[in-house]
Amino acid sequence: MYRKGIMLLLSMLLLAGCWDERLYKNASVVTLVGVDGYIGAYKGYYAYPNTAAQQNEVIEADGISPRDVRNQANLKVEQTLDLSELSTILVSDQTVREPLYDILDIYFRDPQNPISIKIAVTEGDVKPFIELTKDLAGGAGGYYERFMESTEENTIFPKLDLQTVGSMLFEQTIDIALPYIQLSEDKKHAVAAGVALFSGQTFTGTILTPKQSLTMLLLMNQPSKQARMSYMWKHDGKSMPITADVIHIKRQWTVNEELKRIDMDYLIEVEIEEFAHDHLYKDPVFKEVQQLIQDHVQAEFEEVLRILQGQQSDTLGIGRYIRAYHPKMFQKDWHAVYASLQLVPSVQVKIIRTGVLR
């Protein structure tokens, strides 16, 4: 009896772990997920590496919800689809017209799901974007992850992942802008085409061009490793390109509660990275170049702010700022208030470095 009890106890203790076991060889590690369609008729794409052929396999499935799509896809795979190494989710621009969280919900409910993954919006159907990874030797998700990370470093895409997106989706006071990608003309690789503006949970339909999204990120005070701006300088009848890299931004917002006006003062310190004309050390040239960049940036700031307000997309987090420092001015239906605000940017550009050529 005693011995039996011990055997029972031991086997209960030791075998308990087997239920949690998931052998690596029995799992198909999905690295890229694509979502298309709308509630009731979703289409999902799952790309996982086929190790023998050094290729990526794509499984396509239909279903009424994202979870149902995954179940349907599982029927078509010899092993279990495992999303614990997922690195990118691609969503078509039609799907994000509906609330984004409908799609993301299943990723938050599963504790094995990583939340440091990237999300991007595709132009048109997701399918070609997934298919182009088929011939890649590396992982499909890895391709898009690297693609987005390098674009983030050039200050085109904002630094976002599933976790930050999730928390911002439920916040009234700040909106997200997701990376927007297009197909290249030969349909063989993806091209960064700016950011897709969201208002609340839904896509507004407006896309900022890469140049505009860089401006937006400067407004957000989030310059990454490089933030390059190029302009033409007309001098003595000749055109001369100038490229400036943003080194540092200082911003100050002054809120006038009665006038509902925000003065946005920006001091942008730049390094000149391209200026074939040279003689930047001469004071008149220096001043002129500085003024030129300042005028351009000022114009861009105004334009981007106009678009953002027009789309009721508060990606700058002005609502957060107002709620924190001017709570009286904050109203529950923030997006409407935001659109009616008077945002007055004023930019001052300072060239602090001119490259090693003196």
Next chain:
Amino acid sequence: MDKVEYMIKSLQKAFYHSSDLTVRQIDWHEGDTAILCFYASLVDAKEVQKILDTIYARLDTEKPFWSETLLTTLDNFALPQAIERVCQGETLVILPDTGKMLTLAITNEVRRNLEEPNNEHILRGSHEGLVERADTNLTLIRKRVNNPALVVKSFTIGQQTNTKAYYLYMDGVIRPETLQEMEKRIADIKIDYFYSIGQLSDALEDSVLSPFPQLLNTEHPDRVVAHLVEGKIVVMTNISPSALIGPVTFFSFYQTPDDYNSRVVVGSFYKIVRLLSFVTAVFLPAFYIAVISFHFEVLPLELSNQVKNDVNDIPYRPLIEALILEIIMELIRESSIRLPQSVGQTIGIVGGLVIGDAIVSAGLVSNLMVIVVALTAISSYVVPSVELNSTIRMIRFPFMLLASLFGFLGIVVGVVILLIHLISLTSLKQPYFSPIVPFQPKAVYKIFLRWPFIRPTVQVTSFQPPKDEKGKNEDTP
């Protein structure tokens, strides 16, 4: 029957008519007869003859202390003492007329040369090793510590074998409790037939069933001395080149004379490398099993394809796969120890190249598993002590089992159990995991770093000295 003949008979009987026993009647001074009795196998006959010649000459001059030399003593004859002395290799000359016996302590020197210990190779420092003779070993140690505070106490082990053994300590440096504890344990030894050092360490250890050795086993006299001056006790026997040192801590097993003979920075670096090898040696296979069967999301994406490719075609569960390779590894090790050195090299080639390569092509284990097991084996052999080395190789098996049942959770539970065991373990009643538990902040760095010898006056100890220093060693020279 005359008295002499009777004595010869009874002596022969006392020694069970052993063939190598010589009992003979000889002429002594002025017509007296004497009985010569010795074990031919233990006595250096030529030397005995020389001493006897000297004594004959002295007898003729009728000096009162004719019997006193460095090697001889004159006692009253008693059979038990006589037997004991003969057994120890001394030569007995019994003088029946006066009822006295003369003993000559000249034993046949059976000893091997001082060689470098085979299982404790070092790069720099002394290459002398202890041998299977206590007096030679004592010479090697006395040579290094020219100080009367080095105390040597002798005792015998084995009720039947009466093997000579010694324990050594530095008076004034050693803590009295430790000495008492050791003396108590030595007094409690109950061994009839003593023939191996393992019997002694079993009798002296705190917990025999623990996988961790609690007495340090070394054949290096300089290592012995280093521990003596730290206030430890060393036990040596007449039959084994190993010296047992206690009390020791877990980290003593990770030290080698090389650390202290090389440069400070270099020595510290290798000390750290060696300590880190403990982690790989014990946990690496378990970690791999846990990753492959529970938590493969921790693998970076770039690596995961490769791993998946390797693992996909293996027919067995990761635990079985690991066990196959680990057991092959242990077989190779065991066989290379038993084989003569010239053949031992072949085993390395067969094991490393043939099995290592073929087992992957045959699809029994994956490439990565070979890497993991090889890395584990290398890191387990880094440990300078043979005892701890085998312990480490053994305790990774329970970890592998736990990892295959519970993944990382199992490893964590195993680590907790291991730490509880290590912390509660004692060596001669001193904490085994000493500078860490009980925590001594000033001593912890010594585990990882070898500090320069520039402050010679500080007494080095592994354990915290008692708070009241009053009764301590005023008489230390």
